[in-house]
Amino acid sequence: MERGHSEPAAEHIHDQVKEYYGKILKQSSDLKSNACVPSAKPIPDYIRKALTEVHPDVTAKFYGCGLAVPECVEGCRMLDLGCGSGRDCYVLSQMVGKSGHVTGLDMTEDQLAVARKYLDYHMEKFGYKKPNVDFVQGYIEALREAGLEENSYDVIISNCVVNLSPDKESVLREAYHVLKEGGELYFSDVYSNAPISESLRANKVLWGECLSGALWWEDLVRLAEEVGFCKPRLVTASVISVGNEDLEKLLADYKFVSATYRLFKSPKSSEKERCLVMYDGNITGLEEKFEFDAQYTFKVNEVMEVDGDVANILKNSRFAEEFTFQTRAQSSTKSGSCSAKPKVMPESPFGLAEQLGSASVASSTGLCCGPQESCCK
Template sequence: KGCICCHFDHVLQDYYGKILSQTSDLKSNACVPSAKPIPTYIRKALAEVHPDVTARYYGCGLVVPECLEGCRLLDLGCGSGRDCYMLSQLVGENGHITGVDMTENQLEVARKFIDYHMQKFGFKKPNVNFVQGYIEALREAGLEEKSYDVVISNCVLNLSPDKASVLQEAYHVLKDGGELYFSDIYSNARISESLRANKVLWGECLSGALWWEDFLRLAAEVGFSVPRLVTASIVSVGNEELQRLLGDYKFVSATYRLFKLPKNWEKKRCLVMYDGNITGSEEKLEFDAQYTFKVNEVMEVDGDVASILKNSRFSEEFTFHSQASTACCAKPKVMPVNPFELVEQLGSSDVLSSTGGCCGPQESCCM
């Protein structure tokens, strides 16, 4: 890690380990929760998390992909472990979740309650562990290559000065067919160096935001599939002093899903039918902003989505048909790749799904 990364590490460790002791200490309302209700099964899982863990949680919204039973998950920037303990119930005793964070003060809280939660969940052995390390250097922290089915991140990528390394490391530790499912803050233009140097703006998840076009480029360079935009919501800074410093920059919270697919897999359009066996998505699976799969409804998918469904953990949840097998099928919605345009198209400043996305009043952002 270079000296620039080390400088930002110390800034963030002080900000999240010392300056912030509770959610209300944050100076902006850059992160807002979804206005839509949280699904019952997730709400029940959250209710089982110890209140001391929840009190030290600085994340925004929820990042909960579907089809997790038995999976191995990695949570980047896990903080006090709230999401890890919630997700440990969803993966079950045969699954496992690892939380990684660079802030020892946060990890102390997380580790303190491992036995409490395992006993509460009725698990014979822990299915959660916490590792101190940097999200830019996961393998150096002892995480093995090709060992995780899903990597999640909740408003953490923007806190890293080396975002390419974060994406590269996530790619390396994912199994073939694995997914990076994450929410973060994006800007409408590349942030200036002077703003990036502002410690408060960085710690509040604003000046470290990626220009959304740079994100698409980085994802392709690392080797991920074309990013699937799940949700988007306009971010209102709320603090007059911070807004003055930011000038004309605009921000959006967005959830994306990226998949690690075989290099030479043929991307061929096909017809699919969702079987309805995923917990919480028994009637329909809202895969992204473009595709919603209804039970027993045949839908045409493009080559990218066909490759994702066939090569990921979703393969057993769908029946696949050749393109010529039926002439009558549902068509996907036409949606933009620009998250700012998605918000405009949907005509709402809050279009977050209930299981994805940073941000909103009352709740805070980042780790």
């Protein structure tokens, strides 16, 4: 739980979110704000193609912000927190392939009914004789109670759902427990520029629209590290325009962004030593360059100097086989050697959004929203 705030009772919040996403919202056009915005980064062609393969009824009932489709997931076991109608699950089904598996978890029966209705449709379309997707009803704050095993997932994603939870710390802690060592939580969500007042947190429309339940971005960084994750890596961010005059008046003192972070579960004993790395260019769809986060873009066969945190992540995650590593001591023996440097980027998602030119305000698109666990689900 964020310090300095008492969230509304968990059971009450869960019930009102279920009602909002299961009964009140019928499709993304029913949203009352622009909280669901597309990614500030261009969508890679291979992901865009995968999105077009998803049944229109599933896409129509999906609500998300940004794009929660990480790279290098062939053969991985993946979990989607607040999967809603299953759009991201069916996109990832194509990414992980026959040897991988995707589990979607959601608390809203109406959303899961849509996701399950089209399971056979998608498996036939993708050419899979055996389904590589399944859906589980449960709460994102209690993954193990839902039957998900500890240390069992390579990657967890979430798309605009954490803000809907009454207990963000439990969401992060449960994700940490069910991730394998070296695993990643890759998620898009809505963040505020300051802690939201308790009176606004009690507004069920603002909560359902993914606004009043949004974490102050500094709280996200603190909570993630307290739970055990490496320092969060900021991938991208987009300014959110509320787009509703009545809601804007209520939220006059606050600003919001949609931001994507990657959180890694690295071994506690691993060393964090700055080193030189070279991307081998073998990640599907990213044969020329790999944009790891806002700071680091790895170009194939280009030597890049990385800090200790990033070196630790790359060496102990699924990306280890995609890079050639060299210690600084080894590199210093090569006279005249040089390396590319990371970009200097703001730590704040608000600063990044402004730097990326997102201040022009993004608006929702068909590639973004559709229901998931709640507002953004």
